[in-house]
Amino acid sequence: MSCYSSVTRVDASSAGKALREPLHLIPCEIEHNGPAQISQYFNAAMKDRKHEKTISFRGRGLKGQELICPQGYTGLVLKEFNKPSSDQEDRTLKVSCVFDKLTYWNLENPPNSDDAVVMAMDWPELAEAIHGAVED
Amino acid sequence: MDTSAFDADNSVSCRLSSIIPDVCKTEDCCLGIDEAGRGPVLGPMVYGICFCPISKKEELKGLKVADSKTLSEAERETLFQKLDDAKGFLGWALHILSPNTISTSMLQRTKCNLNTLSHDTAIGLVQFALDSGVQLKEVFVDTVGPAEKYEEKLSKIFPGIDVTVRPKADSLFPIVSAASICAKVARDHVVKNWKFVENLADVDTEYGSGYPNDPKTKAWLLKYLDPVFGYPQFVRFSWSTAQTLIDSKAVTVHWDDDEEDGEKAAQRLANRSMLSYFSAPGGVTNPTQTHRFFTERRLKSLDTL
Numbered sequence: 376m377s378c379y380s381s382v383t384r385v386d387a388s389s390a391g392k393a394l395r396e397p398l399h400l401i402p403c404e405i406e407h408n409g410p411a412q413i414s415q416y417f418n419a420a421m422k423d424r425k426h427e428k429t430i431s432f433r434g435r436g437l438k439g440q441e442l443i444c445p446q447g448y449t450g451l452v453l454k455e456f457n458k459p460s461s462d463q464e465d466r467t468l469k470v471s472c473v474f475d476k477l478t479y480w481n482l483e484n485p486p487n488s489d490d491a492v493v494m495a496m497d498w499p500e501l502a503e504a505i506h507g508a509v510e511d
Numbered sequence: 512m513d514t515s516a517f518d519a520d521n522s523v524s525c526r527l528s529s530i531i532p533d534v535c536k537t538e539d540c541c542l543g544i545d546e547a548g549r550g551p552v553l554g555p556m557v558y559g560i561c562f563c564p565i566s567k568k569e570e571l572k573g574l575k576v577a578d579s580k581t582l583s584e585a586e587r588e589t590l591f592q593k594l595d596d597a598k599g600f601l602g603w604a605l606h607i608l609s610p611n612t613i614s615t616s617m618l619q620r621t622k623c624n625l626n627t628l629s630h631d632t633a634i635g636l637v638q639f640a641l642d643s644g645v646q647l648k649e650v651f652v653d654t655v656g657p658a659e660k661y662e663e664k665l666s667k668i669f670p671g672i673d674v675t676v677r678p679k680a681d682s683l684f685p686i687v688s689a690a691s692i693c694a695k696v697a698r699d700h701v702v703k704n705w706k707f708v709e710n711l712a713d714v715d716t717e718y719g720s721g722y723p724n725d726p727k728t729k730a731w732l733l734k735y736l737d738p739v740f741g742y743p744q745f746v747r748f749s750w751s752t753a754q755t756l757i758d759s760k761a762v763t764v765h766w767d768d769d770e771e772d773g774e775k776a777a778q779r780l781a782n783r784s785m786l787s788y789f790s791a792p793g794g795v796t797n798p799t800q801t802h803r804f805f806t807e808r809r810l811k812s813l814d815t816l
Contacts, residue, residue, distance in 0.1 A: 491808050
């Protein structure tokens with residue numbers, strides 16, 4: 376477990392310089408953290424017809440849909456540029472990408488409202504109801 | 512042969528056909544089925560049918576069709592032209608299975624093997640001929656699998672049609688040779704005109720035959736391996752040649768339906784990097800149990816990264 380004396384910060388000022396790139400949420404785990412030829416292999420091959428997006432990744436068929444961030448929220452992709460050498464040091468994360476929508480993909484199944492990531496977008500509204508300030 | 516309908520969108524399958532000769536709608540006909548490009552790791556598999564009135568079998572022999580494998584590419588082209596010119600009594604149809612269709616079908620959650628895919632395609636083409644009004648009485652099929660079972664299957668689906676399934680039927684029955692020529696010519700065209708849907712600069716077209724044991728094909732597969740995406744859709748990902756190269760040279764990808772050792776999977780999942788937001792420092796460290804609302808949405812409260 377990390378030590379509570381260290382603090383993790385998000386450098387909010389980096390958000391201004393952050394890129395706005397199309398974002399894809401793929402239903403698999405890729406053991407890779409780093410650049411990939413997304414525009415060449417993925418964006419170029421993606422098909423968007425009759426409200427259904429299709430693509431294949433590694434020979435498997437995917438079906439996708441665009442998902443918009445809940446109102447009032449912005450999506451952030453955070454990146455730690457300088458990893459601390461010990462868990463005693465404070466950590467700083469920078470915003471590497473901001474987004475207000477993403478495309479999520481299911482393996483073979485058409486996207487639907489029961490997909491976890493779609494349902495996850497319910498949380499901000501519920502959180503507001505539970506934790507929001509009560510006015511009298 | 513004009514394969515532009517397929518070339519326009521080569522990630523899905525496509526059917527091409529000649530006009531249906533009127534005489535085929537009134538006279539009893541025979542039909543041959545063959546495939547091209549079953550073995551290669553690259554490009555489409557093409558199924559072809561050719562049909563003509565049984566009374567015209569001698570005329571077909573006169574066209575001197577032979578098994579497509581014994582002919583050169585130029586000879587096949589010439590023969591296809593002859594077959595196509597015989598449109599007064601001879602019809603053909605093709606079903607081009609894109610390599611992407613082959614990959615995604617064979618790697619589906621409920622896997623569809625190549626034999627099933629082949630059988631379904633052949634059945635679809637016979638049905639197409641019937642739906643077009645061709646008076647089918649005899650069907651001849653070339654097969655690589657067990658002939659008897661396949662013959663039984665086809666006879667059941669098409670009662671009233673005399674079905675003959677034989678290994679090497681393409682050298683035994685001229686109508687099957689004709690079908691094999693159509694299929695092979697289409698495959699050659701498609702491979703030659705392949706437009707990569709991926710945005711890759713000047714792809715080397717020295718693919719070789721596309722067969723896994725061809726040194727040119729091997730070299731091409733090594734050259735065009737991407738560490739993340741594996742291959743362009745031109746490659747059949749379901750072929751062991753492609754899979755072996757991906758497994759050894761590209762990064763590992765895990766799917767939720769992978770057949771993975773239970774212990775290993777559990778270990779990996781525990782090591783997963785956290786992707787969400789954080790809770791206040793010093794907050795609850797071990798919530799006793801997360802509510803279903805959160806687990807269903809895969810939402811987690813993070814206190815550490």
